[in-house]
Amino acid sequence: MTTEIRMQFDFDTGGLVETPDVIRDRDCTIDTPVKYGGPVESIYGQNVEIMPKIKGRTVTEHDRAHYMEKLLPLETYTKIIVLFSSGKDSLASLLHLLELGVPKEKIELWHHIIDRGSDKKMDHKVTIPYTEAVSKAFGIPLKYSWREGGFWSEVYRRGSTAPVRFEDEEGIQTVEPKAWHRSEELKEMMQQAELEDNLDLLEKCRKELDAIGYRMKFPAKGADLSTRYCSAYLKIMVGSTVIAHSASTKRNCKLLIISGERRGESNNRSRYNEIEKHGMNAEIKNNRTVHVWRSVIDWSLRDVWEKIRRFRINPNPVYAVGFNRCSCAGCLFNQPSHWLAVKELYGSGKDDIFQQFVDAEKELEFTLDHHVDLPTYVRDATSFVDRSNQRALEQVMNGEFRPDEVFVPEGQTWQFPSGAFRGSEGGPC
Numbered sequence: 394m395t396t397e398i399r400m401q402f403d404f405d406t407g408g409l410v411e412t413p414d415v416i417r418d419r420d421c422t423i424d425t426p427v428k429y430g431g432p433v434e435s436i437y438g439q440n441v442e443i444m445p446k447i448k449g450r451t452v453t454e455h456d457r458a459h460y461m462e463k464l465l466p467l468e469t470y471t472k473i474i475v476l477f478s479s480g481k482d483s484l485a486s487l488l489h490l491l492e493l494g495v496p497k498e499k500i501e502l503w504h505h506i507i508d509r510g511s512d513k514k515m516d517h518k519v520t521i522p523y524t525e526a527v528s529k530a531f532g533i534p535l536k537y538s539w540r541e542g543g544f545w546s547e548v549y550r551r552g553s554t555a556p557v558r559f560e561d562e563e564g565i566q567t568v569e570p571k572a573w574h575r576s577e578e579l580k581e582m583m584q585q586a587e588l589e590d591n592l593d594l595l596e597k598c599r600k601e602l603d604a605i606g607y608r609m610k611f612p613a614k615g616a617d618l619s620t621r622y623c624s625a626y627l628k629i630m631v632g633s634t635v636i637a638h639s640a641s642t643k644r645n646c647k648l649l650i651i652s653g654e655r656r657g658e659s660n661n662r663s664r665y666n667e668i669e670k671h672g673m674n675a676e677i678k679n680n681r682t683v684h685v686w687r688s689v690i691d692w693s694l695r696d697v698w699e700k701i702r703r704f705r706i707n708p709n710p711v712y713a714v715g716f717n718r719c720s721c722a723g724c725l726f727n728q729p730s731h732w733l734a735v736k737e738l739y740g741s742g743k744d745d746i747f748q749q750f751v752d753a754e755k756e757l758e759f760t761l762d763h764h765v766d767l768p769t770y771v772r773d774a775t776s777f778v779d780r781s782n783q784r785a786l787e788q789v790m791n792g793e794f795r796p797d798e799v800f801v802p803e804g805q806t807w808q809f810p811s812g813a814f815r816g817s818e819g820g821p822c
């Protein structure tokens with residue numbers, strides 16, 4: 394089966410480039426024909442080199458530096474790592490790997506936690522329980538990684554970014570950025586200077602601290618990762634740090650990273666290459682091969698749900714209560730209706746994510762939206778929360794999900810969750 398190609402104006406180069414004719418999430422429905430989500434044959438162990446469905450682009454410098462024509466046969470990799478957010482796309486990627494015959498012992502799920510080490514919340518409560526339940530139900534190891542303090546420590550950052558922590562075979566590891574110690578030292582000196590009313594020292598330390606790093610603002614809504622820093626600092630850089638420092642990945646290995654982006658989610662993603670070298674590929678220096686496979690990149694929403702339906706998996710219950718995507722509950726791309734759903738589900742006490750953003754906007758004097766504050770942004774919207782699935786509602790609100798709930802029991806019908814075909818509005822990350 395081939396994918397059609399059409400020409401599109403490219404904002405990176407100012408020229409026309411080939412762009413695959415993908416089914417946009419916003420146009421995909423329950424009736425969209427299944428193209429890629431159907432059964433596939435096992436190829437593991439048969440020396441099959443996987444080619445991208447669409448030949449990789451070589452338009453940007455990044456494209457050219459990371460270009461690969463094809464993957465190695467799957468059995469060649471020492472470890473296959475699924476970046477498992479707990480959402481539908483990473484779940485479909487995992488199921489696809491299993492269907493291709495990859496043994497479970499070869500797979501690891503890596504999940505980046507977005508709010509660990511902070512009193513304020515950012516993740517859906519059910520994300521960790523669901524991720525753990527999938528890991529247990531399939532018998533596939535799960536490893537967590539996070540930047541200490543998560544999203545909120547980056548938003549309120551003065552000085553160095555926080556250390557990265559991760560689990561590996563030897564326990565929990567910590568990687569401190571170069572400027573971390575000096576940054577902490579300066580903060581202590583500032584406290585002391587304040588006690589002693591030493592304004593000169595206070596000012597000197599503050600200047601040095603702010604020269605190391607200063608945010609005190611939300612990430613920008615946009616594709617540029619230097620300003621939409623949450624994706625870069627909490628996910629991409631965390632993953633790279635784990636690869637560079639974990640005992641089993643730092644050298645002498647061949648890693649395949651499976652990432653669940655799809656072209657149909659956004660214009661930006663429509664230009665990604667299916668196969669490429671990862672930024673941590675270091676074959677000469679460390680004898681470490683790191684390849685990326687966006688195995689579901691050309692799949693439609695319908696394809697993704699079909700794979701999950703065929704395996705009879707209950708997806709993350711946030712979809713059943715109406716969310717169309719599952720990433721940070723307080724994602725900066727949230728539409729007004731997402732925010733109202735977050736408010737309705739978590740709007741009390743220490744987990745009140747909506748109120749935490751409202752308070753932070755006032756404290757930082759910086760709004761999440763480019764034009765208006767959050768209460769104004771959501772003013773005329775209505776929440777999409779669907780309360781018809783009582784168990785899903787409990788799972789989401791209480792943050793609970795058992796391994797025995799991963800598969801739909803025999804005799805029960807698998808149903809599309811209420812958020813299944815609401816497009817990619819409010820995302821992607």
Ligand code: SF4
Nearest residue numbers: 623720721724725822
């Ligand atoms: S899901 Fe949203 S808030 Fe979270 S890291 Fe991605 S872009 Fe940032």
